[in-house]
Amino acid sequence: MALLVPLALGLAPADGLKGVFAGTVWTGEGSVRAKAAVLLEGSRIRGIEEGAVPREEPGFRTWPGGFVTPGLIDAHAHLGARADLAEDTLSTTPEARAMDVFEPSHRDFARAARAGVTAALLSPRDDNFVGGIAALVRTAGPAAGRVVRDEALLKASFGAVARAGEREATSQQGAVAALRRAIRRGKEEGGSRAIARAARGELAWLAHAGAPEEIFAADRFAREFGLRLHLVHAPLAGEAAARLKEGGIGVVCGPFDASTPLRSLRSPAALAGAGVPIAFCTDGPAHEPEALRLSAALAVRAGLDPERALRALTVDAAALLGAADRMGSLEPGRDADLVVWSGNPLDLGTRPLAVIVGGEIVWEEGARKPRRPGEPVAPEVRP
Amino acid sequence: MIGALLALPVLGSGPAEETFTLRAREVHTVSGARLEDSSVGVRDGKISGVGRGAGGRVLEGGSLTPGLIDAASTAGIAGGSNEESSEVAPSLRVLDALDPKSRAMERLARAGVTTVYVSPGTRGVIGGLGAVVKTAGASLETRVVVPAAALKAAMGDDPSRGNIPIRFGTPTSFYFRRPTSRMGVVWLFRKAFFDAAAYRERGRSGDEDMEILLQVVDGKRRLRLTARRLNDIRTTLRLADELGLKVEIDGADEAHRCAEELAAREVAVVAGPIPTTPVRARFAEVDEPCLGNAALLAKAGVLLALTAGDRDGEEALPGQALFAMRYGLPFDAALRAVTLDAARILGVESRVGSIEEGKDADLVLWEAAPFASRPLAVLIDGRLVYDAASDPDAAAREGR
Amino acid sequence: MIPLLLGLLAAGPSAGKVAVRAGRIVPVVGPEIRDGVILIEDGRITAVGREKKEGTEEERRPGEPPFLEVPWDATAIDASEQTVFPGMVEAHSFRGLDRPNENVPVTPFVTVLDAIDPVSFYFEDALRDGITTILVIPGNNCVIGGQGRVLKPYGRTAEAMTVKPEGGMKLSVSPKSGFTRLSQMAELRKTFADLREYRERVLERKRDEREEEKTKAEREGRKSEAKADADLVREDDLDARKRPLVDLVEGRMAAFVWCERAMDVAHAIEVARENGFLARTTLVLGPEAWKAADEIKACGRPVVLDADLVHLEEDALTGEEKRAFVPRVFHERGIPFALQTQASTLGSRFLWYQAAACVRNGVPREAALRAITITPAEILGLGARLGSIEPGKDANLLLLTGDPLDAQTWVDRVILEGEVVYERSKDERLRRLLEGKDAPREEKGK
Structure with missing residues (x-):
């Protein structure tokens, strides 16, 4: 060299x-x-x-x-602003915007860039049923061009983490009911603009759905309201691949590491095999930016076609995040x-x-x- | 050595519906006569013939019954079965929290339980809408029989347990709220229906909670109440009169004490689970267990179903039926209580609960007598979801 | 002593001769007998066979039960519509104690005698459900838990209930609460090392005394009887608190060792072997310990199984649920096993249900019946007295309304050492449980 x-x-x-x-x-x-x-x-x-x-x-x-x-594109991360990307007191905060806490000069971005990750979805965390609007940003380059899409996706969560603590709701059925109410209110005059856009399908949802029942609930929810939906942190999504394909749902896989069970590692291959669009993520800074390539490589080891893995890191991720015309x-x-x-x-x-x-x-x-x-x-x- | 611990057959992922002929020394159709040495045909997921087979794969056993139905289960709910933040929440749907890969459901299917009414827990005065689902199948979507079934409510101690009266300090938790007493529970139940009436009077629309309560008032939706103690059961009947509601009761530990009244008023009861030990439980609402509850209710002519509640072990519902028989319930009544009568209480008797031509092919083939022997095969919607012959544990014992 | 106490407690004629006419006898050991008769004298079975009808000249064919004549002075018990089965035996239980364990980890000197509650509902229920002999022993939450006692569920005091005072010592190789497996084993080893040291010290002292005696005798010119080392230490020389463990390591006391998991089994065998009590050890197993069945087979000792007969386990890799029916594993390897009860599910509190579950899951009926009768009796060292209907055994009989393993069968009467001690028709508590508290009361003396 x-x-x-x-x-x-x-x-x-x-x-x-x-x-x-x-x-x-x-x-x-x-x-x-x-x-x-x-x-x-x-x-x-x-x-x-x-x-x-x-x-x-x-x-x-x-x-x-x-x-x-x-x-490479990291399809779900909290770079530079982990603590600021969830509102604790409320469980439904559709108008919160990740854009507002974007700090371009934060070292998290520089570290990502150095690892070959040139763009990342700056996303609200999984702690709220509706966490807010995620932004797609570049990790380096001139400040003016750093924000690719300021309203990329609406982040939702069907996960247990959103039901923790003493605030509404405490159960899965309560959480779904809260989301339903949010949509209904969003459609009303004076309701949330973000929800209204997402309900009309102008903004896709990115939903955390870890357990099978959460995937099932998210899928049914999307069908009930005709939403565009993708999943993140859904390690067992591969086992519902056919259903997801039918619903046009994409899945953001990972982050994987040496401790990830094989059952989860097989998910990307199963999804890709069924024709479900996939991308990978690091949840950075929770995981190092290198975890993006590592996740894809582990998925390849568990059966994912290498070409599909490279696409998932680039062009397919861009499509999933609505930026296929710009990057990937x-x-x-x-x-x-x-x-x-x-x-x-x-x-x-x-x-x-x-x-x-x-x-x-x-x-x-x-x-x-x-x-x-x-x-x-x-x-x-x-x- | 490790070979002795064998993986159970995967449920629901088997081949799609096949054609089956099930033969048994005794066929308990439940709706009709008991047939000796007879066959039942299964085709396209439905029962195609009673007393005649349908060709296809032949399964043989000692007795054949309809798939069992648990009319008050909590199996398969992921996370809590209760929403803690609100005491009146009619629009919550249990289906939203149902785990499609629930271990409990798998176990129920293996034990011969093919349909369950899964309901919200008892922490809410009005807890939401239950769902009637099959315990196995191609996907949860296809397993759903009634997505939004009976509305669940509760009397007694459960809805108030854990709530804190505001006496001093700052209410920092949502547990500082009503109800904190039995009276408070009834008050909130009554208020919910008053609110619904007022909502209708004012000609308003669009509130899902209110709409659901009005469906109950109009007799378009079933209302299931958990009431264990005699006074709670009596309160339930009084509220039903007052608000013009048709109710069904589960929990019902002391229902035997007013069995005649329940029978006369045609109030259906889902009894069980039977206490595991005949000793007064320290914190139970009911101070004295009665093992013969189901038997006494059936004797009085109450429309009866049995439930195993949250128990999904090997005993589950067949165990409840077996022990209900031990404690006085005749076999025919026990069988009806876990099949056709349970289906009637759930309003799904046109699809499940008996062996009749055209009904869903939900069947249990038993090695010998129902409940006392093990299931050899369980079919749900014409799919073989449990097959003892391919159960490696069972195969090992036959020396294969 | 025991018959005397019984005589005081039980109503009706004591001891004497009794003849039970049975529609069906399921003796566990030997073939079933239809229309049989069991003769009892002084609480013991003297003969089992068919009744010789007057005037008939039926010949006994080889292999068939003998024809018996019912003595004219015997009290006749009619069970001609019923099935007679030996009283069931539970070889390990800590129910019936006010609290199963001490807080102190090593308490070999405590005995359940001091903690048995004779009016505990458990004993009442055991009798009603046909369990006539129970080893009540300290619970599993111990290092060395103390001594158990074999009881019958009948009598007003623990002494009156006693069948055999030396029930056995309870030990655990699985960690007591607050212990790890490391500290548990360290504590056990230390206890036995201390015991060895103590015994050597006592022996040393006795040797010194012998020497002294010898010198003294020589001085006084008399001949001293020098004892051999083995006979030197008498029971009185030992500290009363140490004596139970000395009994254990010298083979005078049985051991019941709790092994929660398969990994604990090897430790249990090691501790028992090193300290010389393996030959009298019974392993009390948790649900997962079946995986060590081959090691158990090799050590040749019997086991008492957990009341939870099915072991379910999630495969760490695939997430699939795996099921093992535990008694079958032991049956297939020919390891003697006894079943236990537990009030956790509808069926598991009945020994007959546990055996019926075995049959449903492929254990042969005979093996399942043995696991609730003769096998536990043998584990308790009472194989010659209990567990089957054979001449010479205690007359502990259940008169059942049907087959012993049928869930619709009830215990109609219980005969304990020749006396009828339970009658379902007089069981007011059972009637109330079945009919509810509003049920009209039976008039007394009706």
């Missing part, structure tokens, strides 16, 4: 990055291309040049052994968020070599860049 072209300090940002050549490029849509260059234009992707050769021209970077993927693949016109890896990211020996967000290299192995105001602090970590 010492052969890598050392990054010149103060690499001409005015000209910007024009192209990235790598041994392998995985585009997100379609197949793997050998020896290809991803061409950039400003903050967008211009196209892919197959059969390219390394070029010695300004703004053109070469990683002959590199493996390029779209930037290397199609022309998409944001230039990509990662150059030392190998296939599903191989746990692989490490990121460079992370590019909005057409700019935000982190590179071995590089030391003077920190600019507003830029994330990214202390050097050697593998």
